[in-house]
Amino acid sequence: MAYHVYFCVLFFATAVHLVQTVPRIVNLSYKQNRDSMTWPGNPSYNFTQLYRGLENNHFAMPEHMGTHIDAPAHTVQGMWKTDQIPIENLYGAGVIINVKSKAATDPDYRVTVDDLLMWEKKYGEMPRRAVAIMNSGWSSKYPNITLVFGSPKPSNESSFHFPSWHEDAVTWLINKRQINAVGVDTPSTDYGMSSTFPCHTILGKNRVVGMENVANLDNVPESGSTIYIPVLNIADGSGGPARVFATYDDEPSKTNAAAMVTCFAIYLYLLAAVLMCNVL
Numbered sequence: 001m002a003y004h005v006y007f008c009v010l011f012f013a014t015a016v017h018l019v020q021t022v023p024r025i026v027n028l029s030y031k032q033n034r035d036s037m038t039w040p041g042n043p044s045y046n047f048t049q050l051y052r053g054l055e056n057n058h059f060a061m062p063e064h065m066g067t068h069i070d071a072p073a074h075t076v077q078g079m080w081k082t083d084q085i086p087i088e089n090l091y092g093a094g095v096i097i098n099v100k101s102k103a104a105t106d107p108d109y110r111v112t113v114d115d116l117l118m119w120e121k122k123y124g125e126m127p128r129r130a131v132a133i134m135n136s137g138w139s140s141k142y143p144n145i146t147l148v149f150g151s152p153k154p155s156n157e158s159s160f161h162f163p164s165w166h167e168d169a170v171t172w173l174i175n176k177r178q179i180n181a182v183g184v185d186t187p188s189t190d191y192g193m194s195s196t197f198p199c200h201t202i203l204g205k206n207r208v209v210g211m212e213n214v215a216n217l218d219n220v221p222e223s224g225s226t227i228y229i230p231v232l233n234i235a236d237g238s239g240g241p242a243r244v245f246a247t248y249d250d251e252p253s254k255t256n257a258a259a260m261v262t263c264f265a266i267y268l269y270l271l272a273a274v275l276m277c278n279v280l
């Protein structure tokens with residue numbers, strides 16, 4: 001009897017260890033520096049050294065620069081400012097929509113409802129309150145401003161060519177899947193050619209957080225991650241820089257098997273305990 005219990009405990013300890021595997025973490029934001037992308041007309045990034053020895057610097061930047069969010073108030077008055085966005089709306093299951101091959105041949109590509117249905121065919125229905133991000137492959141162009149804006153004249157916003165979301169796809173995410181946040185690896189949640197910015201308006205009206213210039217999307221699985229959007233908590237802000245990151249379990253089958261083993265071990269352990277009580 002005693003060695004049964006001993007094996008049981010050993011089994012249990014090993015299984016618990018396996019279940020507690022540390023998740024992978026992926027860095028999804030660009031460094032903020034002079035190269036950070038921003039819309040033409042915005043002031044530039046200002047990083048000024050104040051002291052050396054005991055280091056201290058001053059920095060100033062537009063809210064909408066580099067990897068950042070658009071608060072709903074960015075486009076629709078009366079909606080949440082940056083500091084009013086509930087923390088529950090700043091994370092969610094990661095849904096990565098890969099349109100790299102389409103965007104490679106069409107820089108004016110917009111993610112369609114069909115792209116979303118194709119994702120669901122592969123991975124199942126999207127979790128509610130997810131964070132959906134387009135991966136267009138644009139990160140390979142950073143930080144070359146000419147390539148990122150798809151224009152030889154990045155000061156002229158009528159000349160831009162970069163992919164983003166179609167308003168029908170954004171509407172679908174809001175109405176059918178109660179999305180928390182919608183992001184892109186390009187400079188805007190509306191494509192470069194847009195002059196009316198319908199996706200921005202739809203996101204703002206529906207209190208959905210936008211995310212722009214998200215980095216390293218190739219390193220996150222298209223399904224199965226959790227994405228966090230820790231934005232600088234700017235009072236009265238319309239957006240702000242965010243150190244976005246994702247976590248995921250890189251061996252879910254191993255973890256699931258370990259969880260089952262743990263349950264089985266607990267059962268054996270209880271059984272052994274009951275038997276021993278009866279024997280004594």
Ligand SMILES: *[C@@H]1O[C@H](CO)[C@@H](O)[C@H](O)[C@H]1NC(C)=O
Pocket residue numbers: 027028029030031215216
């Ligand atoms: C995060 O990714 C960006 C873009 O690839 C890179 O510049 C930066 O060094 C990374 N930061 C860390 C801590 O890995």
Ligand SMILES: *[C@@H]1O[C@H](CO)[C@@H](O)[C@H](O)[C@H]1NC(C)=O
Pocket residue numbers: 046047048058060
């Ligand atoms: C940058 O910030 C420093 C420190 O506040 C200030 O002295 C300097 O004038 C600023 N530069 C620009 C271009 O705004």
Ligand SMILES: *[C@@H]1O[C@H](CO)[C@@H](O)[C@H](O)[C@H]1NC(C)=O
Pocket residue numbers: 144145146147
């Ligand atoms: C940006 O890319 C263009 C086109 O490939 C190239 O001509 C230009 O030199 C690049 N600029 C920088 C700063 O690397």
Ligand SMILES: *[C@@H]1O[C@H](CO)[C@@H](O)[C@H](O)[C@H]1NC(C)=O
Pocket residue numbers: 156157158159
């Ligand atoms: C900006 O780009 C558009 C589209 O290429 C062009 O029609 C327009 O003349 C440009 N404006 C300026 C001021 O260069």
Ligand SMILES: [Zn+2]
Pocket residue numbers: 064065068069070212239
């Ligand atoms: Zn923005």
